[in-house]
Amino acid sequence: MDFDKILRKHLVNLKPYSSARDEYSGSEGVFIDANENPFESVGGGHYNRYPDPLQRTLKEAIAPLKAVSVDQIFVGNGSDEPIDLLIRAFCEPKEDNVIITPPTYGMYQVCADIANVEVQKVSLLPETFELDANAVLDAVNEQTKMVFLCTPNNPTGNVLSSEEVMKVVKGFAGLVIIDEAYIDFTNKESYAGLILEYSNIVVLQTFSKAWGLAGLRVGLALADPGLIGILNQIKYPYNINQETQRLALVAVKEFAKKEAYVVELNKNKEKLNIALSQLSIVEKIYASESNFILAKIKNADDVFNYLIEHQVIARNRSKTHLCDNCIRFSVGTEEENERAVEVLKSYV
Numbered sequence: 247m248d249f250d251k252i253l254r255k256h257l258v259n260l261k262p263y264s265s266a267r268d269e270y271s272g273s274e275g276v277f278i279d280a281n282e283n284p285f286e287s288v289g290g291g292h293y294n295r296y297p298d299p300l301q302r303t304l305k306e307a308i309a310p311l312k313a314v315s316v317d318q319i320f321v322g323n324g325s326d327e328p329i330d331l332l333i334r335a336f337c338e339p340k341e342d343n344v345i346i347t348p349p350t351y352g353m354y355q356v357c358a359d360i361a362n363v364e365v366q367k368v369s370l371l372p373e374t375f376e377l378d379a380n381a382v383l384d385a386v387n388e389q390t391k392m393v394f395l396c397t398p399n400n401p402t403g404n405v406l407s408s409e410e411v412m413k414v415v416k417g418f419a420g421l422v423i424i425d426e427a428y429i430d431f432t433n434k435e436s437y438a439g440l441i442l443e444y445s446n447i448v449v450l451q452t453f454s455k456a457w458g459l460a461g462l463r464v465g466l467a468l469a470d471p472g473l474i475g476i477l478n479q480i481k482y483p484y485n486i487n488q489e490t491q492r493l494a495l496v497a498v499k500e501f502a503k504k505e506a507y508v509v510e511l512n513k514n515k516e517k518l519n520i521a522l523s524q525l526s527i528v529e530k531i532y533a534s535e536s537n538f539i540l541a542k543i544k545n546a547d548d549v550f551n552y553l554i555e556h557q558v559i560a561r562n563r564s565k566t567h568l569c570d571n572c573i574r575f576s577v578g579t580e581e582e583n584e585r586a587v588e589v590l591k592s593y594v
C-alpha cells in the first residue's frame with residue numbers, strides 16, 4: 247500500500263523535528279548536545295537526560311513477544327495516542343470521514359470530533375453485536391480513510407467474526423484499525439500476524455488492561471513499517487518517558503505474570519457471571535472474551551445509582567446504542583466481585 251497516497255497532502259513533505267537524540271543515538275561520550283542538567287534530578291533520581299525517542303530497547307523486547315519486527319511497532323502514550331495520530335495523519339478535516347461500529351469504544355469518535363473529521367456510524371447487529379461487513383463496505387465512499395473495529399469489543403465483550411473483519415480488510419482500500427485492547431483475555435489469534443500480508447491493517451494493543459500498566463500509559467500500534475514511519479514523524483519527539491520505557495521493559499520480561507493474571511481474571515469472570523445470572527434483576531448477560539461483563543438489568547439507572555451509593559462503581563452503559571438498561575462490570579478481585587454482588591442482592 248502506498249501510504250503517501252492516503253496521507254494528508256501537506257504532510258507528504260513534512261520535515262519532522264530532529265532531536266539531539268535523533269542526531270546522535272550512541273550511549274558513550276560527553277553529552278553536551280541537549281541542554282540537559284548534567285547532575286541529577288531535583289527531587290532525586292536520574293531523569294535529567296532525554297529518553298530514547300524511538301524506544302529501541304523496549305521495542306526489541308516487544309518484537310518477539312508479538313511476533314513482529316521492530317520497525318512494525320509504534321509505542322504510544324496509551325493506545326489512545328495512535329488513534330489520535332492516525333486521524334491527524336490521514337484525515338483532512340471537513341473533507342474525509344472515518345467509519346465506526348457502535349456500540350464501541352468512545353475515543354474513535356472523540357479523536358475524530360476534535361480533528362473536525364466526520365464520523366459515519368454503522369451499527370453492529372442487535373443482541374449478537376456482530377459486525378456487518380457488507381453494511382460497512384456499503385457506507386464507504388471516496389472520502390472514507392479508515393474503519394475502526396474493536397475486537398473483543400468494548401463495551402460488549404464479544405469477539406467479532408473474523409470472516410466479517412477480513413471482508414472489510416479485503417474490500418476496503420483505506421486503513422482498517424483493529425483495536426485489540428482485550429486480546430489478552432481471549433484465545434483468538436491477533437490480527438498482528440496479518441500485517442505483512444495486508445498492509446492496510448493497523449493493530450492496536452495496550453498495556454493498560456491485562457498488563458496492569460494503565461497508570462504508565464503504554465499502548466502499541468502494529469503495522470507496516472511505512473505506516474509506522476509516518477506515525478513516528480508526527481508524534482511528539484519524546485512521547486514515552488524514561489521511567490515508562492524502563493518499567494514497560496520489566497513487564498515484558500515478566501510476561502508470564504501477565505498470563506497468570508489473565509487466568510485468574512478469567513476465573514473470577516466465570517464466578518461473577520454465575521453470581522449475576524442468579525439475580526432476579528439481571529435479564530441478560532452477554533458472553534464476554536474480555537475482562538468485563540455487560541449485563542442487561544431491570545431499571546439499570548436506578549441499580550447503577552444504588553451501587554454508587556454503596557460505593558460500588560460500575561459503568562452505566564444504559565444510554566449507549568443497543569445497550570438499553572445495560573451496566574458494564576469490570577472483573578475485579580474475588581472480594582471486589584463478591585461485594586458488588588452483595589450490594590446487588592441487597593437492592594433486590
Ligand SMILES: *Cc1c(COP(=O)(O)O)cnc(C)c1O
Nearest residue numbers: 324325326351400427452454465
Ligand atoms: C481501554 C481501551 C483502550 C485504551 O487504552 P490505553 O492504552 O489506556 O489508551 C483502547 N481501546 C479500547 C477498546 C479500550 O477499551
